[in-house]
Amino acid sequence: MKNHGISSASPASPPVLSAAVQRREAARSEPPAPPRPDAEVVANAKRRTFTAEYKLGVLAEADTAAAQPGAIGVLLRRESFYSSRLATWRRERRAGILKGLTPHKREV
Numbered sequence: 631m632k633n634h635g636i637s638s639a640s641p642a643s644p645p646v647l648s649a650a651v652q653r654r655e656a657a658r659s660e661p662p663a664p665p666r667p668d669a670e671v672v673a674n675a676k677r678r679t680f681t682a683e684y685k686l687g688v689l690a691e692a693d694t695a696a697a698q699p700g701a702i703g704v705l706l707r708r709e710s711f712y713s714s715r716l717a718t719w720r721r722e723r724r725a726g727i728l729k730g731l732t733p734h735k736r737e738v
Contacts, residue, residue, distance in 0.1 A: 677736075685719050692716055 680688075688709065695701035706713060 686723070689716070689719055689723060 688705070688711075692702055692705055695705050702713075702716075705711075706716070
């Protein structure tokens with residue numbers, strides 16, 4: 631059987647690095663990554679509640695923003711609202727339901 635230049639001896643153990651070489655290697659390596667945030671979903675999600683003053687303020691801002699194209703979209707994105715929330719608040723304001731503009735407990 632031919633060897634083709636490959637040694638049949640057992641592979642040599644890796645060389646032992648001196649302390650200075652180990653320090654240089656450690657300095658060259660990347661710093662450890664920061665710990666990842668916990669991705670677990672909170673078990674008790676809480677609905678956002680809004681005071682009547684806040685709702686009326688947002689509605690007033692939406693009414694003034696209606697004159698400029700795209701301004702209501704900017705308001706909705708900034709406040710993280712859907713347009714249906716504004717529509718509901720406008721309907722309640724038109725009907726004079728101030729009680730509807732205050733937060734209340736949901737019946738389950």
